[in-house]
Amino acid sequence: MNDEFYYRGLEKAKQKDYAGAIEEFNRALQLTPYFAEAYLQRGLAYYDSGVIHQAVSDYTQALNFYPDSVEANYCRGLARVALKNLPGALEDVDRAIRLNPHHAAAYNLRGIVRRKQGYIQDAIANFKKAAELYLAQQDKENCRLCLAKIKQLQPPEKQIVSPQNSQITPIISTNEYFKQLLEKAEKGDTRSAIADLDWVLQADPQDAQAYCCRGVVRCKMGNYQGAIADFNQALQLNFHDAVVYRNRGKARSLLGDNQGAIADFNQALQIKPQDALIYVARGNVYRAIGNYLDAIQDYTQALQINSDDAQAYYNRGIAYTFLEEMQHAVADYQRAASIYCEQENWENYHQVLNSLKKIQQSSPESKQQKYNLLRQRLLRLVGGYWEIAQKLIEQQQNYHPGMSQEWYLQKVIDDLERDRGR
Template structure:
C-alpha cells in the first residue's frame, strides 16, 4: 500500500496557503456555498471575481480552487493560455486526468480535433462546390464555405469564425469532400458542438463520485469573448445536454459580468468585486512576510496604494529599512526593486520586461550576458512574485511590466531601440529556422512559425514604430487569410506595441482594427485597411480578394463579385481572386462564368491538382459530361488519393447512365474514405438505377448517420422510402430537410407527392405549388401536380 504521509509538494502548498492574507469574506462565501446542497435556494452555481489588474484575482481564484479540493471537489483551472473552447476543454481533461478522473472519450475527440485541424491547416483542406442540381437559398449560403477549402482562406479558424450554427447546419454537405466523416468536419469547423456534449456526459459520470466539480476560468477579460457565450449556453440551456447540479463555476476577469447576457440569471450567481487591499489586509501580508518596521510598512503602503501584486512584490524583496524612501525622483520601478541590492539582478529584471513572454533563449538575448549567468538569473526571475509561468513561458504582470518598459524607454531611447532591434533579430533567426522545409503556403499555417513572427514584429514596432508599421499591416492582411483566430493576435500586437513604445499611430491602428473586427468580422477589418490605404501598398489586391471571400461566406455574393473585380483590376494574375470568383459564380448557378475563371486559374497555376479537379466538378454541375470526366480523370492521375475526385467522377458517370463505371469510382472513393457521406449518398443513386432498393436505403442510412443535418441527404432518403410505399417515414425526412433548408424546392415537391399518396391531396398540392413558386421550370413537379389535380377531380 502507498504511503499515507503527505508529499513535499503538498506540505509546501499547505504552508503557502496558510500564509494567504486577505479576501476573508470572499473565501468564506465560497466555502459556505460548498456546504449548501444544489437544491438549496441559497446555493450559487456561478461566482464571478472581477477587478483591476493587480488586485489579486488569480491568487484568490487559486485559493478558491484549494478550498474546493479540500472539500473533495474535482477541479480544473483555465487561463489565457487557451485560444478557444477546444483548447479550454483540453486543459480541463488534462487536469481531471491528473486527479485520477480520465475523460477518455473527450480525450479521444480532442486528439482527433488536433489531428484534423493540423491536416486542414497544413494541407489547406478543400471542399467541393454545392451538390444540388440547382441552387437554392440554403445551398447558396453554404457554397460560400467552399471558398475556404479552395485555398482562398485556409481552414484554420476561418470556417469556425465565418459560419454560424444555422449556416453550418444547412451546409455541412458542401464540406463533405474534404473530411473523413461528419465528425471530422464538425471537429474542425465547430469543435464545441462535438466536444461539449461529450464533456457534459463525462462530467455527469464523474459527478456521481465526488461532492463537487469546480471549473475555474481565469483572465476572463481575454478568454471571455469565446468562453462566455459557450458557458452561458452550457449553464442555461440543454442544447448540449444536462450539466450536473453539483458543478460550480468560478470566472475571474477585469470586468463585471455582461448584464445583457447574464442579467436575468442573477439569482444563481454571486459577484465578488475586488479592490486594493485595505490597510489592515496589506499590513497583514507584510507582517506575514516579516516586514514589520513601521517606516518600511508606511512606505510600502504609500507606494503600492494597497495593490496586492505590488504589496507582495515589495514584501518578497525583504526590505530592512526605509532608507531614502522620501526621494521624490524615485520611480515606481525603482521601488519595485528597491530592496534588491544586486545591480545585475535589477538590470536583468528590467531587461526581462522587454519581451512580452520569456523562455530561457529569449531571456539570454534580452540580458546579453554569458550563458551560465543568464541561466542563474532566469531561475531567480522565475521566483519573483510579479512573474507568472504558463506553458513554460514567463510573463510579467502588466502592473509591473508597464512602468519597467516606460523607465527604459525614457531613460535611454537609444538603448531602447538597440535592445528591441537585437530581440527582433533573434526572433527573426528562430523564425527562419522554424520555417526550414516548409513551403511558403505552409508557413502561416504553422502556429509556431506565426508566434515567432509575432515576436519579431513586436520588437520591430517597439524599436522603430513608424518604419515597422507598414510591414505589420501587411502581415495583418496575410493573417486574415487564416481566419479570425490568426488575425486577432496581430491586432492585439499593434495595440500592445503602440502602448509599450508610446507610438500613438501604432496603438490607434490596433484599437481601430480591433473595433472593426468585432463589429464587422474580417470583411469589416479589411474594409478599414482598404479605406485607409494610400494606394501603393502591395497587399491591396490580396486584401480585396480576402474581403470578397468574407462577403461571400456571409451570404453577399453580388458584393463579393464586385470585390473580386477590384482585386483583379490591381493584379490580374491573382489566383486567389480568380478561384474565389469561380466558386462564388458557381454557387449562384453561373457555371459558365465559373468555368471561365477556372480556365484562367489553370493557366496561372497549372501544377495544382485541385484546380483541375475543381474545374471537373463545375463541368459536372454544368452537365458537360465529357469535359467533366476528362478533367476529373486528369485530376485523379495527378492526385490518386483525392476521394473527392473519384466521387465526383462517379457522380458524372451515374448521371450519364454508366452505372458500373460509376459504382467502381464510388468504391475507390469509399476505399480512401470509408465515412464519406456524400459518396455514400451518390452511390445510392447507382443502386436505384440498378434496381436494388435495399442497398440504396442502406447507403442513405449510413450517410445520414454521419451527417444527420444534411438537407439533400434527407430528401434523397425520403425519395427512397416514398418509392417503396413508406410515405409516412418519408414525410419525416422531407420535414427535416425543409427545416434545414426552407427554400428547398425539390423537398416541397417530393413531400407533396407523399402527402397525396396518403390521401392528403390539398396539402400535397399546396407543397407542389410552393415548389413551383421557387422553381417555375420544374418539370417533375408540374407533371405530378397535374396528375394529382386530375385524380382529385375524377
C-alpha cells in the first residue's frame, strides 16, 4: 500500500501539485518510516515549493538511511546553496562526486559554490569538467551553458586553466570580478556588462551582489525602474549594503520620488556614515526640492570626509547661487575647477567654468545688487525655502498693490524680523 501512495506522490509532483505530492509521501512514510526514497522525493517537493529548510531535513533523513545516495547528497547541496550554507553545500557536492565521478550536474554545482566563495580558478575548472561530461552525454544545451559561465568568469588576459593545474588560490575574487564589470559599463560597454550579469544570475538566481551590480549598470543605461527592481531583489536576498540604498536612492530621485530617495540615503548613512558620495547624493535631492540650507550642509559634510571632492564643491556652489551668496558660490566653483583641471577631467572643468562665467557676468548695477541682497536676507529668514517667501510676497502684493519688488521684499523682511523680536 505504501508503494501506491509513493507512486501517487510522484505523479502529483510531476503535475507540479507539490502540496498533494507531500501529502501522499506523508502517507507512504506513515506506513514505512524507513522509506529513504520517499524522504528524498518529499524533499524535492518541499524544495520545488520553496520550503528549503524542510527539504534539507528530508534529504538528511534519506541520507541517514542511505548515506551513499548520490542524488540525496547532490540535492542537499543544492538546497544548502539556497540557504547560503556554502561549506555544507561543498561537503555534499564533494561526496556526490566521490560516489559518482561522472555526475555533470554535481561539477556544475561545485563550480557555483566555488565562485560564490571567491575561488574563481577552481570554479572555472569545475565548470569545464561539467561541460566535458555534458558533451559526452550529448547534452549540448547544458554544455553550452557551462562554457558560457567559463567565458564570463575568465579574466580577458588569462587562459582557461585545465583541471590538472587547478589550484585552490583564486585568480580574482568575486568582488574584483564585479568591479571589472562596473568598469566596463563606465567605459560605455553597458550591453556587454548586462549580458555578463545575466549569465551570472542564470547560473545562480540567488546572487544578491549580482542583482546589485546589474542595478547599477541599469541606472547608467537610464533604466531606473529595472534598476530599482534589481536593488529590491538584492535587499530581499539580505544584501543590506550601503551601495544598494545609495544607488536605489539615486534611481528614485531620477524618477521624481524625492522623499523615497532621501529615506534610502538616510538608510545608507546608517550603514556607512563616512561615505561622501551618499552626502552628495542626498544634498542633490535637497537642492532639487528647494531645501538649499540642508543641501549645503550635506555638501559640506561630504567635503569634511573628502576635501578633494570636486562634485561636492560644484554642487554646493549651485546651492549658494540659489541663496544669492555669490561670493561663496564663486569660491566653490573655482575650487571645483582647480580639482577637475588637476584630474584632466576637461568636460566637467569647462562646465564649471561656464557656471563661473555666468556669475561673473551678472549685472553689477546697484538696483540689482540691492534686490539680490534683499532676496538673500528673505531666504535666510524662511530657511532657504523660496516657495514660503513667494507666498508672503504675494500676500503683500494683495494688501499693497502697485509697489516695487524691492518694496515687497523689504516689507516681508521687516514683518518677519518684527515678529521674531529683532
